[in-house]
Amino acid sequence: MxxxxxxxxxxxxADDSRPMRSLIKSFLLGFGVKEMFEAADANExxxxxxxxxxxxxxxxxxxxxxxxxxxxxxxxxxxESPNPYxxxxxxxxxxxxxxxxxxxxxxxxxxxxxxxxxAALYRRLxxxxxxxxxxxxxxxxxxxxxRARRRSEPYMGVERxxxxx
Amino acid sequence: MADKAQxxxxxxxxxxxxxxxxxxxxEQAILRALNAAEDLIDNYQxxxxxxLTALWKAYEESRNGGSPRQIQKMFEIAHAIRGExxxxxxxxxxxIGDSLCKFLEGRKKLAGAESEVVKVHILAxxxxxxxxxxxxxxxxxxxxxxxxxxxxxxxx
Numbered sequence: 001m002x003x004x005x006x007x008x009x010x011x012x013x014a015d016d017s018r019p020m021r022s023l024i025k026s027f028l029l030g031f032g033v034k035e036m037f038e039a040a041d042a043n044e045x046x047x048x049x050x051x052x053x054x055x056x057x058x059x060x061x062x063x064x065x066x067x068x069x070x071x072x073x074x075x076x077x078x079x080e081s082p083n084p085y086x087x088x089x090x091x092x093x094x095x096x097x098x099x100x101x102x103x104x105x106x107x108x109x110x111x112x113x114x115x116x117x118x119a120a121l122y123r124r125l126x127x128x129x130x131x132x133x134x135x136x137x138x139x140x141x142x143x144x145x146x147r148a149r150r151r152s153e154p155y156m157g158v159e160r161x162x163x164x165x
Numbered sequence: 166m167a168d169k170a171q172x173x174x175x176x177x178x179x180x181x182x183x184x185x186x187x188x189x190x191x192e193q194a195i196l197r198a199l200n201a202a203e204d205l206i207d208n209y210q211x212x213x214x215x216x217l218t219a220l221w222k223a224y225e226e227s228r229n230g231g232s233p234r235q236i237q238k239m240f241e242i243a244h245a246i247r248g249e250x251x252x253x254x255x256x257x258x259x260x261i262g263d264s265l266c267k268f269l270e271g272r273k274k275l276a277g278a279e280s281e282v283v284k285v286h287i288l289a290x291x292x293x294x295x296x297x298x299x300x301x302x303x304x305x306x307x308x309x310x311x312x313x314x315x316x317x318x319x320x321x
Contacts, residue, residue: 006189009179017245019212022205023252032188052217055179062244085175093248093266115251115259118198122191129179138170145172 010035010055014045017065044065061092069106076107076142107143209253231275240269257293264313
């Protein structure tokens with residue numbers, strides 16, 4: 001049985017922790033991803049988004065002095081953004097419900113809690129690829145439809161299944 | 166009156182670029198990912214020592230009450246540790262880091278014996294590394310979580 005072919009996918013990993021960036025890139029390499037880029041903060045990440053046009057961004061929330069939410073808002077709302085529809089996974093140790101809602105309201109596509117496992121990351125990538133939700137512009141929000149409840153919608157809560165740890 | 170929502174279909178959805186077949190099976194992909202990360206996971210303790218050293222230094226500096234900035238620094242380190250520990254196989258480190266984050270978040274100073282709560286968390290993390298308590302430890306994790314919650318409640 002075969003699975004997703006990630007070979008042609010370009011992924012940007014933004015995290016201020018070097019060990020975490022290395023770990024995520026190793027997992028992606030194992031999944032078959034060939035092109036990966038990394039950034040240590042939101043400004044550097046946005047630069048790479050404009051220069052390299054990745055297919056998906058995996059970003060940490062807290063990256064002092066910058067913030068993953070700022071990166072999400074910039075990708076979604078900046079007039080110069082090369083791809084406001086870019087799929088974004090927020091990967092963070094902040095798992096409280098109000099944080100998940102904050103990330104969703106900034107326009108993230110999916111949320112993944114740290115600590116992560118290879119299995120949880122694989123599943124999240126698959127659901128993001130399958131995500132069929134339209135984007136919505138309303139007030140100051142632009143991002144994946146927060147009201148959509150389609151089967152393919154990525155789960156926004158915290159993974160608590162034992163095998164995801 | 167509320168703004169009217171406008172809907173847009175993403176012009177280049179990933180489903181057009183990424184094929185659902187042709188790659189390794191999910192089991193193979195995950196196994197390859199674990200193999201690719203094996204060396205990193207083995208080296209994690211070396212990196213974690215730096216975090217623990219920085220946390221201990223911040224704790225010592227804040228023993229006389231600490232400033233909001235020092236406490237924020239400790240929170241930042243504890244937040245990094247809770248994300249990294251379990252990701253590199255030390256679930257108990259994430260449990261302790263999470264408890265320390267809960268204790269420190271929003272705190273402006275450490276009064277009286279409150280700094281000792283920080284010390285207990287750091288010593289607990291050191292013990293986990295010293296005993297090499299890797300992998301799932303559900304019973305111990307549950308007990309540790311309860312004990313640390315009790316400590317925070319009594320001392321916080």
